[in-house]
Amino acid sequence: MPKQGYHHGNLKQALVDAALRLIEAKGPSGFTLSEAAKQAGVTPAAVYRHFAGRDDLIAEAARQGYVIFADVMQDAYDRGQPSALASFEATGRAYLAFARHYPGHYIAMFESGLSVNRTPELALVARRARAVIEQAAEDLSQHIPPDRRPPAAMFSAHVWAMSHGVVELFARNSPGTAVPFAPEELLETGIGIYLRGLGLIAPDT
Protein backbone atom coordinates (compact mmCIF):
# COMPACT_ATOMS: atom_id res chain seq x y z
CA MET A 1 0.00 0.00 0.00
CA PRO A 2 2.06 2.95 -1.24
CA LYS A 3 -0.46 5.57 -0.09
CA GLN A 4 0.19 4.99 3.59
CA GLY A 5 1.81 7.61 5.79
CA TYR A 6 1.85 10.38 3.23
CA HIS A 7 0.78 13.88 4.10
CA HIS A 8 -2.77 12.90 4.82
CA GLY A 9 -2.63 9.17 4.65
CA ASN A 10 -5.71 8.36 2.69
CA LEU A 11 -7.22 11.57 1.49
CA LYS A 12 -9.10 10.05 -1.38
CA GLN A 13 -11.26 7.89 0.85
CA ALA A 14 -11.54 10.64 3.43
CA LEU A 15 -13.01 12.88 0.74
CA VAL A 16 -15.48 10.24 -0.36
CA ASP A 17 -16.53 9.71 3.25
CA ALA A 18 -16.97 13.44 3.79
CA ALA A 19 -19.00 13.67 0.59
CA LEU A 20 -21.25 10.86 1.76
CA ARG A 21 -21.80 12.53 5.10
CA LEU A 22 -22.68 15.80 3.40
CA ILE A 23 -25.01 14.19 0.89
CA GLU A 24 -26.76 12.36 3.67
CA ALA A 25 -27.14 15.50 5.75
CA LYS A 26 -27.98 18.10 3.14
CA GLY A 27 -29.16 16.30 0.05
CA PRO A 28 -27.44 15.80 -3.29
CA SER A 29 -27.38 19.52 -4.07
CA GLY A 30 -26.23 20.49 -0.60
CA PHE A 31 -22.96 18.75 -1.20
CA THR A 32 -20.08 20.95 -2.30
CA LEU A 33 -16.53 20.09 -3.15
CA SER A 34 -15.22 22.88 -0.95
CA GLU A 35 -17.15 21.71 2.08
CA ALA A 36 -16.03 18.13 1.58
CA ALA A 37 -12.42 19.29 1.39
CA LYS A 38 -12.87 21.34 4.53
CA GLN A 39 -14.32 18.40 6.43
CA ALA A 40 -11.38 16.30 5.35
CA GLY A 41 -9.09 19.01 6.73
CA VAL A 42 -7.70 19.98 3.38
CA THR A 43 -7.70 22.80 0.84
CA PRO A 44 -10.25 22.54 -2.01
CA ALA A 45 -7.41 22.44 -4.49
CA ALA A 46 -6.10 19.25 -2.92
CA VAL A 47 -9.19 17.44 -4.16
CA TYR A 48 -7.86 17.71 -7.69
CA ARG A 49 -4.97 15.42 -6.86
CA HIS A 50 -7.50 12.60 -6.58
CA PHE A 51 -10.54 13.56 -8.62
CA ALA A 52 -11.19 15.27 -11.90
CA GLY A 53 -13.69 17.52 -10.19
CA ARG A 54 -16.88 17.69 -8.22
CA ASP A 55 -18.88 15.28 -10.36
CA ASP A 56 -16.10 12.75 -10.32
CA LEU A 57 -16.19 12.69 -6.53
CA ILE A 58 -19.93 12.02 -6.48
CA ALA A 59 -19.50 9.33 -9.10
CA GLU A 60 -16.91 7.60 -6.94
CA ALA A 61 -19.22 7.76 -3.93
CA ALA A 62 -21.99 6.22 -6.01
CA ARG A 63 -19.66 3.58 -7.36
CA GLN A 64 -18.68 2.49 -3.87
CA GLY A 65 -22.37 2.44 -3.04
CA TYR A 66 -23.14 0.11 -5.91
CA VAL A 67 -20.36 -2.21 -4.84
CA ILE A 68 -21.76 -2.46 -1.33
CA PHE A 69 -25.28 -2.71 -2.71
CA ALA A 70 -24.40 -5.57 -5.04
CA ASP A 71 -22.59 -7.39 -2.22
CA VAL A 72 -25.49 -6.97 0.16
CA MET A 73 -28.00 -8.19 -2.39
CA GLN A 74 -25.84 -11.14 -3.34
CA ASP A 75 -25.45 -12.02 0.29
CA ALA A 76 -29.18 -11.91 0.89
CA TYR A 77 -29.77 -14.03 -2.17
CA ASP A 78 -27.21 -16.61 -1.07
CA ARG A 79 -28.58 -16.85 2.41
CA GLY A 80 -32.07 -17.47 1.05
CA GLN A 81 -30.92 -20.38 -1.11
CA PRO A 82 -31.91 -22.99 -2.01
CA SER A 83 -35.43 -21.59 -1.61
CA ALA A 84 -36.29 -19.28 -4.49
CA LEU A 85 -38.95 -17.63 -2.40
CA ALA A 86 -36.68 -17.05 0.57
CA SER A 87 -34.00 -15.58 -1.68
CA PHE A 88 -36.47 -13.28 -3.33
CA GLU A 89 -37.91 -11.98 -0.10
CA ALA A 90 -34.45 -11.58 1.37
CA THR A 91 -33.33 -9.35 -1.50
CA GLY A 92 -36.37 -7.16 -0.97
CA ARG A 93 -35.53 -6.76 2.70
CA ALA A 94 -31.89 -6.18 1.84
CA TYR A 95 -32.86 -3.34 -0.45
CA LEU A 96 -34.56 -1.47 2.35
CA ALA A 97 -31.80 -2.30 4.80
CA PHE A 98 -29.24 -0.90 2.40
CA ALA A 99 -31.19 2.32 2.02
CA ARG A 100 -31.34 2.68 5.79
CA HIS A 101 -27.76 1.82 6.58
CA TYR A 102 -26.13 3.65 3.72
CA PRO A 103 -28.32 6.71 3.13
CA GLY A 104 -25.46 8.74 1.69
CA HIS A 105 -24.64 6.06 -0.83
CA TYR A 106 -28.31 5.54 -1.61
CA ILE A 107 -28.86 9.20 -2.35
CA ALA A 108 -25.70 9.44 -4.43
CA MET A 109 -26.84 6.43 -6.43
CA PHE A 110 -30.51 7.16 -6.93
CA GLU A 111 -31.26 10.76 -6.18
CA SER A 112 -28.29 12.71 -7.39
CA GLY A 113 -29.31 12.66 -11.03
CA LEU A 114 -26.14 10.76 -11.78
CA SER A 115 -26.29 8.61 -14.87
CA VAL A 116 -25.21 5.05 -14.43
CA ASN A 117 -23.60 5.24 -17.85
CA ARG A 118 -21.26 7.98 -16.77
CA THR A 119 -18.31 5.64 -16.75
CA PRO A 120 -18.00 2.02 -17.91
CA GLU A 121 -16.88 1.03 -14.43
CA LEU A 122 -19.99 2.48 -12.85
CA ALA A 123 -22.24 0.86 -15.42
CA LEU A 124 -20.59 -2.49 -14.76
CA VAL A 125 -21.08 -2.54 -11.01
CA ALA A 126 -24.65 -1.24 -11.32
CA ARG A 127 -25.36 -4.05 -13.74
CA ARG A 128 -24.01 -6.55 -11.25
CA ALA A 129 -26.44 -5.30 -8.60
CA ARG A 130 -29.37 -5.51 -10.96
CA ALA A 131 -28.35 -8.98 -12.04
CA VAL A 132 -28.84 -10.30 -8.52
CA ILE A 133 -32.38 -8.97 -8.30
CA GLU A 134 -33.21 -10.36 -11.69
CA GLN A 135 -31.73 -13.72 -10.87
CA ALA A 136 -33.91 -13.90 -7.78
CA ALA A 137 -36.95 -13.04 -9.88
CA GLU A 138 -35.96 -15.52 -12.54
CA ASP A 139 -35.61 -18.34 -10.00
CA LEU A 140 -38.96 -17.52 -8.55
CA SER A 141 -40.71 -17.34 -11.89
CA GLN A 142 -39.91 -21.00 -12.40
CA HIS A 143 -42.57 -21.76 -9.84
CA ILE A 144 -45.30 -20.12 -11.86
CA PRO A 145 -47.07 -22.09 -14.57
CA PRO A 146 -45.34 -21.12 -17.84
CA ASP A 147 -48.52 -20.13 -19.63
CA ARG A 148 -49.32 -17.37 -17.14
CA ARG A 149 -45.83 -16.52 -16.07
CA PRO A 150 -45.01 -12.84 -16.37
CA PRO A 151 -41.50 -12.01 -17.53
CA ALA A 152 -39.05 -12.15 -14.64
CA ALA A 153 -37.75 -8.72 -15.55
CA MET A 154 -41.24 -7.40 -15.07
CA PHE A 155 -41.84 -8.53 -11.57
CA SER A 156 -38.35 -7.73 -10.47
CA ALA A 157 -39.22 -4.23 -11.71
CA HIS A 158 -42.43 -4.29 -9.67
CA VAL A 159 -40.66 -5.19 -6.49
CA TRP A 160 -37.88 -2.75 -7.15
CA ALA A 161 -40.43 -0.01 -7.73
CA MET A 162 -42.29 -0.76 -4.54
CA SER A 163 -39.08 -0.91 -2.54
CA HIS A 164 -37.85 2.35 -3.97
CA GLY A 165 -41.22 3.98 -3.43
CA VAL A 166 -41.33 2.89 0.19
CA VAL A 167 -37.85 4.27 0.76
CA GLU A 168 -38.57 7.59 -0.91
CA LEU A 169 -42.00 8.19 0.55
CA PHE A 170 -41.91 6.60 3.95
CA ALA A 171 -38.35 5.91 5.01
CA ARG A 172 -37.45 9.58 4.74
CA ASN A 173 -39.17 12.43 6.43
CA SER A 174 -39.34 14.59 3.33
CA PRO A 175 -42.96 14.96 2.31
CA GLY A 176 -44.07 15.12 5.92
CA THR A 177 -46.27 12.12 5.38
CA ALA A 178 -46.60 10.42 8.71
CA VAL A 179 -48.11 7.06 7.87
CA PRO A 180 -48.61 4.88 10.94
CA PHE A 181 -46.53 2.01 9.57
CA ALA A 182 -42.86 1.28 9.69
CA PRO A 183 -41.23 1.15 6.26
CA GLU A 184 -40.11 -2.41 6.93
CA GLU A 185 -43.65 -3.44 7.72
CA LEU A 186 -45.02 -1.71 4.65
CA LEU A 187 -42.55 -3.38 2.34
CA GLU A 188 -42.94 -6.76 3.96
CA THR A 189 -46.73 -6.75 3.69
CA GLY A 190 -46.70 -5.17 0.25
CA ILE A 191 -44.42 -7.79 -1.22
CA GLY A 192 -46.38 -10.48 0.61
CA ILE A 193 -49.63 -9.43 -1.01
CA TYR A 194 -47.91 -9.10 -4.36
CA LEU A 195 -46.46 -12.61 -4.18
CA ARG A 196 -49.84 -13.96 -3.19
CA GLY A 197 -51.18 -12.31 -6.33
CA LEU A 198 -48.65 -14.28 -8.32
CA GLY A 199 -49.90 -17.47 -6.69
CA LEU A 200 -46.53 -18.05 -5.11
CA ILE A 201 -47.62 -18.15 -1.53
CA ALA A 202 -50.78 -19.59 -0.07
CA PRO A 203 -53.83 -17.31 -0.29
CA ASP A 204 -54.75 -17.67 3.36
CA THR A 205 -51.49 -17.45 5.23
Place this chain on the structure above:
Amino acid sequence: MPKQGYHHGNLKQALVDAALRLIEAKGPSGFTLSEAAKQAGVTPAAVYRHFAGRDDLIAEAARQGYVIFADVMQDAYDRGQPSALASFEATGRAYLAFARHYPGHYIAMFESGLSVNRTPELALVARRARAVIEQAAEDLSQHIPPDRRPPAAMFSAHVWAMSHGVVELFARNSPGTAVPFAPEELLETGIGIYLRGLGLIAPDT
Protein backbone atom coordinates in the same frame (compact mmCIF):
# COMPACT_ATOMS: atom_id res chain seq x y z
CA MET B 1 -59.31 41.12 -12.12
CA PRO B 2 -57.25 44.09 -10.97
CA LYS B 3 -53.94 42.62 -12.09
CA GLN B 4 -54.73 42.81 -15.78
CA GLY B 5 -52.92 45.16 -18.10
CA TYR B 6 -50.29 46.29 -15.63
CA HIS B 7 -46.69 46.45 -16.61
CA HIS B 8 -46.42 42.78 -17.16
CA GLY B 9 -49.97 41.62 -16.83
CA ASN B 10 -49.63 38.52 -14.77
CA LEU B 11 -46.07 38.24 -13.65
CA LYS B 12 -46.75 36.06 -10.67
CA GLN B 13 -48.10 33.20 -12.75
CA ALA B 14 -45.48 33.80 -15.44
CA LEU B 15 -42.80 33.29 -12.79
CA VAL B 16 -44.40 30.11 -11.54
CA ASP B 17 -44.62 28.81 -15.10
CA ALA B 18 -41.00 29.67 -15.76
CA ALA B 19 -39.98 27.97 -12.52
CA LEU B 20 -41.88 24.83 -13.53
CA ARG B 21 -40.20 24.78 -16.92
CA LEU B 22 -36.79 25.15 -15.31
CA ILE B 23 -37.43 22.50 -12.69
CA GLU B 24 -38.61 20.12 -15.36
CA ALA B 25 -35.60 20.79 -17.55
CA LYS B 26 -32.80 20.98 -15.01
CA GLY B 27 -34.00 19.36 -11.84
CA PRO B 28 -34.97 20.93 -8.53
CA SER B 29 -31.48 22.30 -7.89
CA GLY B 30 -31.07 23.59 -11.42
CA PHE B 31 -33.80 26.09 -10.82
CA THR B 32 -32.71 29.59 -9.88
CA LEU B 33 -34.73 32.64 -9.07
CA SER B 34 -32.62 34.74 -11.42
CA GLU B 35 -33.12 32.42 -14.35
CA ALA B 36 -36.87 32.24 -13.76
CA ALA B 37 -37.04 36.03 -13.71
CA LYS B 38 -35.03 36.21 -16.90
CA GLN B 39 -37.33 33.75 -18.64
CA ALA B 40 -40.30 35.83 -17.58
CA GLY B 41 -38.58 38.85 -19.12
CA VAL B 42 -38.08 40.62 -15.84
CA THR B 43 -35.38 41.70 -13.40
CA PRO B 44 -34.64 39.34 -10.49
CA ALA B 45 -35.69 42.05 -8.07
CA ALA B 46 -39.17 42.11 -9.57
CA VAL B 47 -39.75 38.63 -8.18
CA TYR B 48 -39.87 40.11 -4.68
CA ARG B 49 -43.06 41.99 -5.52
CA HIS B 50 -44.81 38.62 -5.61
CA PHE B 51 -42.81 36.20 -3.53
CA ALA B 52 -40.89 36.31 -0.30
CA GLY B 53 -37.94 34.66 -2.01
CA ARG B 54 -36.73 31.68 -3.90
CA ASP B 55 -38.24 29.03 -1.64
CA ASP B 56 -41.58 30.75 -1.67
CA LEU B 57 -41.68 30.51 -5.44
CA ILE B 58 -41.02 26.78 -5.36
CA ALA B 59 -43.63 26.34 -2.67
CA GLU B 60 -46.22 28.09 -4.82
CA ALA B 61 -45.34 25.87 -7.78
CA ALA B 62 -45.76 22.83 -5.57
CA ARG B 63 -49.03 24.16 -4.19
CA GLN B 64 -50.47 24.56 -7.65
CA GLY B 65 -49.26 21.06 -8.40
CA TYR B 66 -51.10 19.64 -5.41
CA VAL B 67 -54.27 21.41 -6.49
CA ILE B 68 -54.11 19.88 -9.96
CA PHE B 69 -53.09 16.55 -8.45
CA ALA B 70 -56.02 16.47 -6.07
CA ASP B 71 -58.41 17.44 -8.86
CA VAL B 72 -57.08 14.79 -11.19
CA MET B 73 -57.29 12.11 -8.52
CA GLN B 74 -60.78 13.16 -7.53
CA ASP B 75 -61.84 13.09 -11.16
CA ALA B 76 -60.48 9.60 -11.66
CA TYR B 77 -62.20 8.44 -8.51
CA ASP B 78 -65.52 9.92 -9.58
CA ARG B 79 -65.37 8.41 -13.03
CA GLY B 80 -64.70 4.97 -11.56
CA GLN B 81 -67.77 5.14 -9.35
CA PRO B 82 -69.86 3.34 -8.31
CA SER B 83 -67.33 0.52 -8.68
CA ALA B 84 -64.82 0.61 -5.86
CA LEU B 85 -62.39 -1.41 -7.93
CA ALA B 86 -62.70 0.83 -10.99
CA SER B 87 -62.20 3.91 -8.85
CA PHE B 88 -59.14 2.45 -7.21
CA GLU B 89 -57.50 1.44 -10.45
CA ALA B 90 -58.34 4.77 -12.01
CA THR B 91 -56.59 6.68 -9.26
CA GLY B 92 -53.49 4.55 -9.79
CA ARG B 93 -53.50 5.36 -13.48
CA ALA B 94 -54.19 9.01 -12.73
CA TYR B 95 -51.12 9.15 -10.52
CA LEU B 96 -48.85 8.10 -13.34
CA ALA B 97 -50.64 10.31 -15.83
CA PHE B 98 -50.15 13.28 -13.54
CA ALA B 99 -46.44 12.58 -13.24
CA ARG B 100 -46.15 12.42 -17.00
CA HIS B 101 -48.22 15.45 -17.85
CA TYR B 102 -46.98 17.71 -15.10
CA PRO B 103 -43.36 16.74 -14.56
CA GLY B 104 -42.40 20.17 -13.28
CA HIS B 105 -45.14 20.10 -10.68
CA TYR B 106 -44.34 16.51 -9.79
CA ILE B 107 -40.69 17.28 -9.17
CA ALA B 108 -41.51 20.40 -7.18
CA MET B 109 -43.89 18.36 -5.04
CA PHE B 110 -41.93 15.19 -4.48
CA GLU B 111 -38.29 15.70 -5.35
CA SER B 112 -37.46 19.21 -4.27
CA GLY B 113 -37.09 18.35 -0.62
CA LEU B 114 -39.94 20.70 0.14
CA SER B 115 -41.83 19.94 3.32
CA VAL B 116 -45.56 19.70 2.98
CA ASN B 117 -45.85 21.39 6.33
CA ARG B 118 -44.11 24.50 5.08
CA THR B 119 -47.35 26.45 5.07
CA PRO B 120 -50.80 25.53 6.35
CA GLU B 121 -52.21 26.10 2.88
CA LEU B 122 -49.79 23.63 1.34
CA ALA B 123 -50.49 21.07 4.03
CA LEU B 124 -54.21 21.45 3.44
CA VAL B 125 -54.20 20.83 -0.28
CA ALA B 126 -51.73 17.96 0.07
CA ARG B 127 -54.06 16.39 2.59
CA ARG B 128 -56.94 16.72 0.15
CA ALA B 129 -54.99 14.78 -2.47
CA ARG B 130 -54.13 12.05 -0.02
CA ALA B 131 -57.70 11.85 1.16
CA VAL B 132 -58.85 10.81 -2.31
CA ILE B 133 -56.39 7.94 -2.49
CA GLU B 134 -57.31 6.81 0.96
CA GLN B 135 -61.01 7.02 0.22
CA ALA B 136 -60.51 4.80 -2.82
CA ALA B 137 -58.60 2.32 -0.67
CA GLU B 138 -61.22 2.50 2.05
CA ASP B 139 -64.05 1.75 -0.42
CA LEU B 140 -62.15 -1.16 -1.79
CA SER B 141 -61.31 -2.61 1.59
CA GLN B 142 -65.04 -3.10 2.19
CA HIS B 143 -64.87 -5.95 -0.29
CA ILE B 144 -62.36 -7.87 1.77
CA PRO B 145 -63.55 -10.11 4.59
CA PRO B 146 -63.14 -8.03 7.77
CA ASP B 147 -61.07 -10.61 9.60
CA ARG B 148 -58.27 -10.50 7.05
CA ARG B 149 -58.68 -6.99 5.86
CA PRO B 150 -55.49 -4.95 6.00
CA PRO B 151 -55.88 -1.32 7.06
CA ALA B 152 -56.94 0.82 4.12
CA ALA B 153 -54.14 3.25 4.86
CA MET B 154 -51.71 0.41 4.43
CA PHE B 155 -52.64 -0.68 0.99
CA SER B 156 -53.12 2.85 -0.22
CA ALA B 157 -49.52 3.28 0.91
CA HIS B 158 -48.51 0.19 -1.04
CA VAL B 159 -50.04 1.43 -4.23
CA TRP B 160 -48.69 4.89 -3.73
CA ALA B 161 -45.21 3.47 -3.18
CA MET B 162 -45.36 1.34 -6.29
CA SER B 163 -46.66 4.23 -8.36
CA HIS B 164 -43.99 6.54 -7.08
CA GLY B 165 -41.31 3.93 -7.61
CA VAL B 166 -42.39 3.33 -11.18
CA VAL B 167 -42.31 7.04 -11.87
CA GLU B 168 -38.91 7.56 -10.32
CA LEU B 169 -37.18 4.52 -11.71
CA PHE B 170 -38.80 3.94 -15.05
CA ALA B 171 -40.69 7.02 -16.17
CA ARG B 172 -37.54 9.11 -16.04
CA ASN B 173 -34.32 8.38 -17.77
CA SER B 174 -32.14 9.08 -14.77
CA PRO B 175 -30.55 5.84 -13.66
CA GLY B 176 -30.10 4.74 -17.25
CA THR B 177 -32.17 1.68 -16.55
CA ALA B 178 -33.72 0.68 -19.82
CA VAL B 179 -36.34 -1.86 -18.84
CA PRO B 180 -38.28 -3.18 -21.82
CA PHE B 181 -41.65 -2.17 -20.39
CA ALA B 182 -43.61 1.03 -20.58
CA PRO B 183 -44.20 2.60 -17.18
CA GLU B 184 -47.96 2.42 -17.76
CA GLU B 185 -47.73 -1.28 -18.42
CA LEU B 186 -45.54 -1.86 -15.38
CA LEU B 187 -47.90 -0.04 -13.09
CA GLU B 188 -50.99 -1.63 -14.57
CA THR B 189 -49.68 -5.16 -14.20
CA GLY B 190 -48.10 -4.46 -10.84
CA ILE B 191 -51.32 -3.17 -9.34
CA GLY B 192 -53.22 -5.98 -11.01
CA ILE B 193 -51.07 -8.63 -9.36
CA TYR B 194 -51.26 -6.80 -6.06
CA LEU B 195 -55.08 -6.65 -6.15
CA ARG B 196 -55.21 -10.31 -7.01
CA GLY B 197 -53.14 -10.91 -3.92
CA LEU B 198 -55.81 -9.14 -1.91
CA GLY B 199 -58.40 -11.44 -3.41
CA LEU B 200 -60.13 -8.52 -5.03
CA ILE B 201 -59.95 -9.71 -8.59
CA ALA B 202 -60.27 -13.23 -9.92
CA PRO B 203 -57.06 -15.28 -9.71
CA ASP B 204 -57.11 -16.32 -13.36
CA THR B 205 -58.09 -13.21 -15.29
Place this chain on the structure above:
DNA sequence: TGTACATCAGTGAACGCGCGTTCACTGATGTAC
Protein backbone atom coordinates in the same frame (compact mmCIF):
# COMPACT_ATOMS: atom_id res chain seq x y z
C1' DT C 1 24.89 6.00 8.22
C1' DG C 2 24.66 10.37 5.77
C1' DT C 3 23.87 13.44 2.03
C1' DA C 4 21.70 15.04 -2.51
C1' DC C 5 18.05 14.68 -5.16
C1' DA C 6 13.39 13.51 -7.22
C1' DT C 7 8.69 12.99 -6.40
C1' DC C 8 4.29 14.61 -5.77
C1' DA C 9 0.48 15.48 -2.11
C1' DG C 10 -1.20 19.46 -0.39
C1' DT C 11 -0.93 24.93 -0.05
C1' DG C 12 -2.52 29.54 -0.62
C1' DA C 13 -3.80 33.06 -3.38
C1' DA C 14 -6.41 34.30 -7.07
C1' DC C 15 -9.98 34.08 -10.86
C1' DG C 16 -14.58 34.72 -12.82
C1' DC C 17 -19.21 33.45 -12.07
C1' DG C 18 -23.96 33.31 -10.84
C1' DC C 19 -26.43 33.29 -6.94
C1' DG C 20 -30.20 35.52 -3.61
C1' DT C 21 -31.26 39.69 -1.78
C1' DT C 22 -31.47 45.06 -0.77
C1' DC C 23 -32.44 49.61 -2.01
C1' DA C 24 -33.57 54.06 -3.78
C1' DC C 25 -35.61 55.05 -8.03
C1' DT C 26 -38.91 55.55 -12.08
C1' DG C 27 -42.58 55.57 -14.79
C1' DA C 28 -46.97 53.44 -16.41
C1' DT C 29 -51.56 52.89 -14.71
C1' DG C 30 -55.75 54.04 -12.13
C1' DT C 31 -58.38 57.59 -9.59
C1' DA C 32 -60.21 62.14 -7.76
C1' DC C 33 -61.69 66.25 -8.91
Place this chain on the structure above:
DNA sequence: TGTACATCAGTGAACGCGCGTTCACTGATGTAC
Protein backbone atom coordinates in the same frame (compact mmCIF):
# COMPACT_ATOMS: atom_id res chain seq x y z
C1' DT D 1 -62.70 65.83 -21.22
C1' DG D 2 -58.55 67.38 -18.84
C1' DT D 3 -55.34 67.87 -15.12
C1' DA D 4 -53.02 66.64 -10.57
C1' DC D 5 -51.98 63.20 -7.82
C1' DA D 6 -51.35 58.53 -5.61
C1' DT D 7 -50.16 53.90 -6.26
C1' DC D 8 -47.12 50.35 -6.83
C1' DA D 9 -45.02 46.92 -10.42
C1' DG D 10 -40.75 46.69 -12.25
C1' DT D 11 -35.74 48.82 -12.81
C1' DG D 12 -30.84 48.94 -12.34
C1' DA D 13 -27.04 49.07 -9.69
C1' DA D 14 -24.85 47.19 -5.97
C1' DC D 15 -23.74 43.92 -2.08
C1' DG D 16 -21.50 39.88 0.00
C1' DC D 17 -21.09 35.07 -0.60
C1' DG D 18 -19.58 30.53 -1.70
C1' DC D 19 -18.86 28.04 -5.53
C1' DG D 20 -15.54 25.16 -8.83
C1' DT D 21 -11.33 25.55 -10.80
C1' DT D 22 -6.26 27.19 -12.03
C1' DC D 23 -1.63 27.88 -10.93
C1' DA D 24 2.96 28.45 -9.30
C1' DC D 25 4.69 27.05 -5.03
C1' DT D 26 6.42 24.30 -0.91
C1' DG D 27 7.83 20.96 1.92
C1' DA D 28 7.43 16.15 3.70
C1' DT D 29 8.44 11.62 2.12
C1' DG D 30 10.94 8.02 -0.40
C1' DT D 31 15.12 6.75 -3.06
C1' DA D 32 19.97 6.60 -5.05
C1' DC D 33 24.39 6.74 -4.07
